[in-house]
Amino acid sequence: MIRSIFAATAVLAAMIGSAAAHESSGGKAATVTVVYEHELPNVPGKSIKGVLVEYDPGGFSDAHTHPDTAFIYATVLEGSIRSQVNDGPVKVYKTGENFSELPGDRHAVSANGSTTEKARLLAVFVVDTAQKELTFPIKK
Helix, strand or coil: HHHHHHHHHHHHHHHHHHHHCCCCCCEEEEEEEEEEEEEEECCCCCCEEEEEEEEECCCCEEEECCCCCCCCEEEEECEEEEEECCCCCEEEEHHHHCCEEECCEEEEEEEECCCCEEEEEEEEEECCCCCCCCCCCCCC
């Protein structure tokens, strides 16, 4: 199954590279687009969902969690991403680098690592097929 996830990540990255540009809100919030969704035939009740996250310079996502059933494998496609999962250190990931989030993890920091360049991230979710919402804000 992990090999399938890695192969799907490569295919999604190629698809995204040729996709049309998405309209930007012009603000600091991230633009999030589901670019791929497919039920896993060998894992009943589970799907793989590819989510493109685009950050303008200085852009960020508010602190959030994901469904308790979600495993996420994220790859930086362009620029750099500042990320903090749970109480771990804030790390900067550059183009081609990746990280994962386990079910129940908190994503405290998710932001563009640059104030002058755009950044793009592909997050591949393995999640319950019935799960439609993929991000939940952390209430302060």
